[in-house]
Amino acid sequence: MDMGADCHHEDGVHPGLAGPVLADALVLAERRCAATQERLTAPRRRVLELLLESDGPQKAYDLIAAFGAHGEPAKPPTVYRALEFLERLGFAHRIESLNAYVPCRLDGQGHRAAFVICECCGAAEEFEPDFATQLAAAAPSGYAVRSVTLEARGLCPACQAG
Amino acid sequence: MDMGADCHHEDGVHPGLAGPVLADALVLAERRCAATQERLTAPRRRVLELLLESDGPQKAYDLIAAFGAHGEPAKPPTVYRALEFLERLGFAHRIESLNAYVPCRLDGQGHRAAFVICECCGAAEEFEPDFATQLAAAAPSGYAVRSVTLEARGLCPACQAG
DNA sequence: AATGATGCGTTATGAGATAACATAACGAGT
DNA sequence: ACTCGTTATGTTATCTCATAACGCATCATT
Ligand SMILES: [Zn+2]
Ligand SMILES: [Zn+2]
Ligand SMILES: [Zn+2]
Ligand SMILES: [Zn+2]
Numbered sequence: 062m063d064m065g066a067d068c069h070h071e072d073g074v075h076p077g078l079a080g081p082v083l084a085d086a087l088v089l090a091e092r093r094c095a096a097t098q099e100r101l102t103a104p105r106r107r108v109l110e111l112l113l114e115s116d117g118p119q120k121a122y123d124l125i126a127a128f129g130a131h132g133e134p135a136k137p138p139t140v141y142r143a144l145e146f147l148e149r150l151g152f153a154h155r156i157e158s159l160n161a162y163v164p165c166r167l168d169g170q171g172h173r174a175a176f177v178i179c180e181c182c183g184a185a186e187e188f189e190p191d192f193a194t195q196l197a198a199a200a201p202s203g204y205a206v207r208s209v210t211l212e213a214r215g216l217c218p219a220c221q222a223g
Numbered sequence: 224m225d226m227g228a229d230c231h232h233e234d235g236v237h238p239g240l241a242g243p244v245l246a247d248a249l250v251l252a253e254r255r256c257a258a259t260q261e262r263l264t265a266p267r268r269r270v271l272e273l274l275l276e277s278d279g280p281q282k283a284y285d286l287i288a289a290f291g292a293h294g295e296p297a298k299p300p301t302v303y304r305a306l307e308f309l310e311r312l313g314f315a316h317r318i319e320s321l322n323a324y325v326p327c328r329l330d331g332q333g334h335r336a337a338f339v340i341c342e343c344c345g346a347a348e349e350f351e352p353d354f355a356t357q358l359a360a361a362a363p364s365g366y367a368v369r370s371v372t373l374e375a376r377g378l379c380p381a382c383q384a385g
Numbered sequence: 386a387a388t389g390a391t392g393c394g395t396t397a398t399g400a401g402a403t404a405a406c407a408t409a410a411c412g413a414g415t
Numbered sequence: 416a417c418t419c420g421t422t423a424t425g426t427t428a429t430c431t432c433a434t435a436a437c438g439c440a441t442c443a444t445t
Contacts, residue, residue: 100442102392121432136395141433146392157319158372160432177366188363201350203380204339210320210374218365262411264423283401298426303402308423322401 077116108143118161175211181220239278270305280323320374337373343382
């Protein structure tokens with residue numbers, strides 16, 4: 062993303078979780094895993110924690126660098142495997158046009174995710190579009206659509222004001 | 224894309240141009256460049272030709288490998304620069320979720336592009352989403368949307384039939 | 386305990402894209 | 416035709432992003 066050097070706004074509409082709020086989010090994730098016989102193992106939990114703590118979309122290698130509690134990086138497969146798991150369970154999403162990852166900010170687990178991405182400050186906000194009717198009409202010639210990647214670019218409210 | 228090994232269908236809804244049809248397309252591109260003071264230089268023209276000849280989305284390094292007339296590959300920046308130019312002028316599009324490139328299959332130059340991608344045969348069909356306004360409404364909390372990346376996955380008509 | 390399935394640690398490599406700098410081609414003005 | 420600013424290309428090196436492959440550890444089931 063080519064964010065001009067003239068952006069004076071704060072990064073991250075989502076401030077990132079910390080303290081008890083973060084702990085609660087992790088406990089909730091534990092519960093949701095337990096309910097489906099999935100295991101929130103240490104590396105998976107750690108990567109989810111890093112995503113939840115973050116202010117905005119995180120690159121895989123940022124997560125790799127931040128993985129260790131005392132500054133030691135993880136090996137790439139450790140983080141990529143965790144991300145694959147978190148995506149599969151709906152705890153995280155990959156933003157294709159950024160090569161970056163965000164924690165899910167919505168409640169539902171099997172939901173379709175879409176994003177608006179601020180070209181100024183880099184914030185990415187998740188929303189759930191009601192595709193079905195729109196896309197069925199828009200898609201051409203008999204394609205049977207099963208999933209959708211929708212990533213919109215623009216300016217967040219703060220960056221419009223500035 | 225994870226296309227199962229059980230797909231027996233032909234790749235590419237768009238068969239790829241050749242002969243006089245290809246030549247015509249390149250002449251048209253020349254004209255459109257001339258009309259806006261842009262230069263369709265040799266490497267740009269060559270990359271556009273490779274895209275137009277192709278049956279489906281092309282990876283950058285496929286284009287790099289195929290660039291030379293006698294099998295010599297191009298250097299990566301040569302092709303990436305050409306792709307940047309072709310995208311800027313609307314002659315080609317990048318499909319984010321594939322890391323691949325396609326020639327524009329629609330007429331307008333400044334149009335919004337969207338794709339349906341067959342998970343079985345890999346075909347990618349371009350269409351022009353007409354719901355910009357609806358999207359603006361669907362987007363959350365005051366974001367001003369300026370561009371949209373929309374890539375839908377599913378099955379093309381041929382692969383549904385099989 | 387033996388078995389099978391899943392997940393992790395590690396090494397190495399593959400795939401995708403760009404930075405940086407020098408040279409070459411163009412094109413407007415003289 | 417010459418000069419100069421601009422745009423594009425050639426080249427080298429490097430950077431970012433992601434996965435293959437293998438062996439070991441862990442867990443649940445028998
Ligand atoms: Zn979500
Ligand atoms: Zn912003
Ligand atoms: Zn197009
Ligand atoms: Zn198909």
